[in-house]
Each structure stands twice: as structure tokens, then as C-alpha cells.
Amino acid sequence: MNVVALAFVALFAVNAMAVEPNERLADPALEARARDVSQALRCVVCQNETIDESNAELAKDMRMLVRERIAAGDSNQEVLDYMVARYGDFVLLKPRFNGETIVLWLGPLLLFGAGAAAVLRRVRKASDHAPTVAPLSDAEQKELAALSGTAPPERPS
Amino acid sequence: MAVKSRFVFLLPLAVVLILIAVFGKRLLDVAGGEDPRLLKSVLLDTPMPDMDLAALPGRFKTMPDDGLATADLKGQVSLVNVWGSWCVACLAEHPMLVEIEKSGAVPIHGIDWRDTPEAANAWLARHGDPYARIGLDPRSHTAIALGVTGAPESFLVDANGVIRYKYIGPITPEVWSSTLQPMIAQLEQEAAKP
Structure with missing residues (x-):
């Protein structure tokens, strides 16, 4: 050994x-x-x-x-x-930063940026389209109160 | 917008196709005979580097004054050949160099790279000595200054001492007749013009 x-x-x-x-x-x-x-x-x-x-x-x-x-x-x-x-x-083992190598150096950053932008846009769009919840009608409130055994909330009429 | 997003799924396919085209071209170039190890010389159209190489002592073919200096390359088109007695490809190339020398087309100067005088002399005595001048480069100073990566490499130098072409590997009859010979003729015409 x-x-x-x-x-x-x-x-x-x-x-x-x-x-x-x-x-x-x-x-x-x-x-x-x-x-x-x-x-x-x-x-x-x-x-x-x-x-x-x-x-x-x-x-x-x-x-x-x-x-x-x-x-x-x-x-x-x-x-x-x-x-x-x-x-x-x-x-040179580490390529220099010049016209010929610019894609090599910046390519990954650009791809990452493009990906991040796409994800961001999708997330934003999704939140824009989130369904808006309408408040309960009076009848619904009463039904809810009857079911849960509590008084319906006072509302200015 | 809706039309655009419908085709977004094709984007990765497009990227892959572009990559296939780029890599495929390179592969086809290599398959078509381009040597992937060939490095383009950055020294093309630059003057020969400063050198003052010692003569090969006890040379089989005696010369009035031997050795190879930058100044020796001015005034005439010449072929500078980097070789060594240890180099098998140089041996394969050698008969062609001997033939070129016999034809009187262009003076060939040798840079004897990483060699010993004994081995070089024995090799030249055995295989013939086509060189006009020979300079010794035992520690690769000139080889590195010329961007040499292996032997043989040949440099076509014009009458002003400027490197006009670099050929990596053994000079074959095809390379000679299709590339070097026409280039030499052209460089000689250039030199003849006032």
C-alpha cells in the first residue's frame, strides 16, 4: 500500500x-x-x-x-x-479581450441576460393577468353568516 | 405578439442549427485536408527577426563565410528552412530540397535547430547538403523568434528580408510547383522592379 x-x-x-x-x-x-x-x-x-x-x-x-x-x-x-x-x-491560455474574442467573453453574459429578461417578462405578465376577486354580494354575506353562525358585518348602505 | 410567441419554441432549434453549421464547417475543412494543428503565422509580411547564427563547425560543404544573419537575407529572394538531424519529417523533405538546389531556383538557407554539429554534419554528409548558408540555433532562440512549432518549417523571404510566406511541414513536389515556385517567381519580379 x-x-x-x-x-x-x-x-x-x-x-x-x-x-x-x-x-x-x-x-x-x-x-x-x-x-x-x-x-x-x-x-x-x-x-x-x-x-x-x-x-x-x-x-x-x-x-x-x-x-x-x-x-x-x-x-x-x-x-x-x-x-x-x-x-x-x-x-496565451487565457484569451485576450479583443474584437475576435468578444463573443467568447460576452456571449455567456448576453445569453444569461436574455434568459433573465424573458423570465422576468413572463413573471410580470402572469401577475398582470391574476384574476381580481370581486367582493361578496349582500346575499353571499348573509349565507356565509348563516353557515358560520356569526352576524353579517355592518355595512354602510 | 401572439404570432411571435407561437414561434418562440423554434428558437432553440435555430440556435442548434447555427451551432451545427459553425462546427460542421470546421469539421469539413479538416476533412478537406486542412490540418487542425496549423497555426496561422502572425509574422507574415514582417521583417525576419534579428539573428546572427553561428556557422556549423567542420561543415561537409565548405563555405567562404558561413553562419546566418538577418543581413544575409537581403538583396535576394531566399527560402529559409528550419530543420534538425533529429527530425524525421526533415529527412522526408530533404530530397526535394536537394532537387530545388540543383535547379538553382532559389538559395536555401538552413537553420539547424536544437542539433549538435556532429549529428548535423553526419546527416548532411549522408543525405546531401542543399543549403547555401547554415546557422545553428541550439537553444531555440531564433526558432521561437520565428514562431516555429515544429520542424520542418520554411520561410519564403523576399529581397528586402521580409517574410512573405510560411510553410509548415515537409515541402512536397506538389507544394513546390503549386505554391512556392509561383510565389518565388512573383517575388523575383517584384525585386527586379526599381
Whole structure:
């Protein structure tokens, strides 16, 4: 059982981090930024992994390049822009908000809004058409009083 | 209003039909031979990135001055081919490159990507060396600057050093005669104009 557990730990340890020890930057703050940037970039070989997770050789070289540029003083955004200028928006795992992606970002909101508006209208309509209850006539009042054994309420006539 | 609401129940059907049309088009494109892994290059019509790649030491075909720099690509239409001795698809493409070189249609420059000089030299000695210049890119700097996702990839560069076309995958005789050759002829005409 312990062996199985250990195997699992080893498996996930490998999966969680493709960044090899010799790739890391000495400065922990810069290394943390490099990890952030790497996790936003798609491995263009495997296409559904970040370069931070990928074991592909090109992903490794991209990680190294990210670190070189960060060490050289680039901001995170500048590094991302550098990659986008070469690979296009595809290289970002989180799509940018622009003309091409506006449907992607706003579509769900619009659909939700349309649905909410439809429900609201239906609810309003239903309450408008609620049957109005006419007050009981004198005869009905008397009958009710006779049945329940109480005097009919006084009414101004 | 009453007429409208009578057909509201068709709305979900309309949405589904639109989705089927969108996804169906993509599927048909892929079935029609479009490779879903192909990424359009954002580098089209931009100048070749700055590079100054070292020559392949001990190259089988000796050149007066080798290596590949951005400046080497100016003044003539050229084909820049990203390859590596480790790359099987490059081997499949290689006879075509050798043939193109023999025809003298266009100078081919090689970017030897993630390779060792020993392996590259052995490979060129065995399969032929169609390249005018070869530059080494052992750590993918230039490959990334070119937005390369795999080898082989070929860039058609005009006489001003601007990337005019990118072909991903092995250049086949069909690709050469139907796409690259006419484009080269056109770019050469452009270059000949004052």
C-alpha cells in the first residue's frame, strides 16, 4: 500500500512540475514571476499544456527564454507580448479581450441576460393577468353568516 | 405578439442549427485536408527577426563565410528552412530540397535547430547538403523568434528580408510547383522592379 502511495506521489510530483532544478532563477521573486508567466503560455507542441508543465523540448527552451527576459528586466506583460508577437494570441491560455474574442467573453453574459429578461417578462405578465376577486354580494354575506353562525358585518348602505 | 410567441419554441432549434453549421464547417475543412494543428503565422509580411547564427563547425560543404544573419537575407529572394538531424519529417523533405538546389531556383538557407554539429554534419554528409548558408540555433532562440512549432518549417523571404510566406511541414513536389515556385517567381519580379 505504501509503495502504491509513494508511486502516486512520485507521479504527481513529476506532473506538477516540468521545470527542472537547473532552469530555475536564483532570485525567488523573479523565479515566481517566471512561473506565473510560464503558466499563462501554451506549449505550442502539445497545445493543451502550459509550458510550465510540458516536458517538450521547445517548451523547455521557451521557459528558459522567459527566464532570460525576466532576468534582463522585462515585465511579465512584456514577456507575454513578445510571445504573442511571434505565435499569435493562440500562445496565451487565457484569451485576450479583443474584437475576435468578444463573443467568447460576452456571449455567456448576453445569453444569461436574455434568459433573465424573458423570465422576468413572463413573471410580470402572469401577475398582470391574476384574476381580481370581486367582493361578496349582500346575499353571499348573509349565507356565509348563516353557515358560520356569526352576524353579517355592518355595512354602510 | 401572439404570432411571435407561437414561434418562440423554434428558437432553440435555430440556435442548434447555427451551432451545427459553425462546427460542421470546421469539421469539413479538416476533412478537406486542412490540418487542425496549423497555426496561422502572425509574422507574415514582417521583417525576419534579428539573428546572427553561428556557422556549423567542420561543415561537409565548405563555405567562404558561413553562419546566418538577418543581413544575409537581403538583396535576394531566399527560402529559409528550419530543420534538425533529429527530425524525421526533415529527412522526408530533404530530397526535394536537394532537387530545388540543383535547379538553382532559389538559395536555401538552413537553420539547424536544437542539433549538435556532429549529428548535423553526419546527416548532411549522408543525405546531401542543399543549403547555401547554415546557422545553428541550439537553444531555440531564433526558432521561437520565428514562431516555429515544429520542424520542418520554411520561410519564403523576399529581397528586402521580409517574410512573405510560411510553410509548415515537409515541402512536397506538389507544394513546390503549386505554391512556392509561383510565389518565388512573383517575388523575383517584384525585386527586379526599381
